[in-house]
Amino acid sequence: MTEPHAHYVGLMSGTSMDAVDGVLVSFFPDRVHLTCTHSMPYPAELREGLLRLVNNQGTPEDLGTADQWVGEVFAQCTNELIAASGIDRKHIAAIGSHGQTLRHHPGGPHPFSLQIGDPNVIAERTGLTTVADFRRRDMAAGGQGAPLVPAFHQWLFQTTAETRAIVNIGGIANITVLPQAPQDTVLGFDTGPGNGLMDAWCQQHWQQPFDEDGRHARAGTLLPQLLHALLSDPYFNAPPPKSTGKEYFNLQWLNQRAPGLHQANPEDIQRTLLELTVASIAKAITDDESIGGVYICGGGARNTMLMKQLTHQLANYRLCSTQDIGLAPEWVEAAAFAWLAMRSLQQAAGNLPTVTGARGPRILGAIYAGASTLSIR
Ligand SMILES: Nc1ncnc2c1ncn2[C@@H]1O[C@H](COP(=O)(O)OP(=O)(O)O)[C@@H](O)[C@H]1O
Ligand SMILES: [Mg+2]
Incomplete structure (x- = not known):
């Protein structure tokens, strides 16, 4: 029998802006049960508006509209x-709603991270x-305000059998x-670009939102000098804590680091970005000699070419999907925000200060009351 209030919903849309991922889960002392999952793509018009905002082409009016509309989509997904x-x-x-990140700016005199998707709308709907x-x-x-998933990874995936990288x-x-x-x-920490640069290049050259199964990359040849130039960005060698976003690793970054790209074969660039x-x-993994198993999650796990090349680079490691240790790769992030919501309600910390660099553990998130809260008063 289901105990009342045993379930949580987690909602996530990452920087890919591909879809809202929703999970309905329940937490047991040492595992999570995935009761149901649902992924809902953004309406094209909303996604275009979000991309304009990310690219600094929006007004406060556009921002307010997007905030409300993303809230509606998250609510509908739920x-x-x-x-x-x-x-x-x-x-x-x-x-637990992560919202949609429009900017993540952890440095400078006024650090901030901007997630939209009005939680009032989600609670109301x-x-x-x-x-x-x-x-x-x-x-x-x-x-840094990021990454926040490590506390959940620790709770679910840590084992005395091996040092694991998720x-x-x-x-x-x-x-x-x-x-x-x-x-x-x-x-x-954030290692750098995942699918974001590949997605952007694929959209620009083939008008496809992502390089399905890495087909364009597979058809191209690695450009070693270009890869070297990209890897010389100081971000990759900077010590943690560190986090980044699409406002940094984007096509503008690529063009600045490697002028003259237009002369190259687009498939070679796609391959080099992969x-x-x-x-x-691989650098983040080999830098830490203690790591045994490596477990992949996120949409990148579905890119067979990316997984093939990762397996090749990390030949001395056991490379698996998080499915092998209890949670399907596409739902890990959404489940993490369901867990973080539970932590907030328990008044327990959600961050790991050793990861984010915060001064200490903190209770994360703001709570927007649901309907039942009103009816019992
Ligand atoms: N079959 C596939 N082939 C290649 N890439 C894929 C495939 N399926 C998903 N992806 C990649 O995964 C991304 C979505 O991953 P996701 O974990 O949802 O990212 P985010 O958290 O940024 O939203 C897509 O933008 C795409 O790049
Ligand atoms: Mg996504």
Whole structure:
């Protein structure tokens, strides 16, 4: 029998802006049960508006509209998810909504991270308590506000059997290193571009949002000098804590680092961008001699060419999907935000200060009351 309030919803849309990923989960002491999943692409008009905002081509009017509209899409995703699950809403304790990142700017005198998708709209449309705005408290405490998934990775995936690396390949890629000795420090940081640069190049040259199964990359040849020039960006050698976003690793960055790209074969560039993702992830792994198993999650796990090249680069490691340790790769991030919502309601910390660089553990997120909160008062 289902205990009341045993379930949580997690909602995530990453920098790829491909779709809202929703999960309905329940947490047991040492595992997560994925009850139902649902992915909802953004309407084309909204996605175009979001891309314009990311590229500095929007007004405050556009920002407000997008904030409300993303909230509606997140709410619709939740309602469809719940309907498909057959779970009664009264058994759902809360939604954890990451929102849609438009900017992540952890440096400078005024660091900030901007996620939109109005949580008031989500709470109102679903009737469920909604936790959102997870990153900014960590930032206010001097942290990067990212990555936030390592605490969830630690809870779910840490084992005394081996030191594990969890690698999430979304628009940006991030790694969590879970030491075999539970008392040792968990590491985590953004390694650099994941699929984001590949997606942008593919869109520009073939008008396709991503290079399905790495077909264009497969048809191209690695340009070693270009790869070397890209890898010489100081980000890759900077020590953690560090986090980045599409506002840094984008086509403008590519053109600045490698002028004269238009003379090259687009497939060779696509291949070189894939190898950039591979090399920067492989570097993060080989820099840490203790790592045994490497577990991949995020949409990049579906790019067979990317996985082939990663396996080749990391021939001395056991490279698997997170499916092998209990959670399907496409739902790890959304499940993490369901877990972070649970942590917020428990008034427990959601950040790992050793990862983000924050001054200490912090309770993350703001809570927007659901309908039941009103009816009991
Ligand atoms: N079959 C596939 N072949 C190649 N790439 C894929 C495939 N499926 C998904 N992807 C990549 O995964 C990305 C989405 O991954 P996701 O983890 O949702 O990223 P984000 O968290 O940034 O939204 C897509 O933009 C695409 O680059
Ligand atoms: Mg996505």
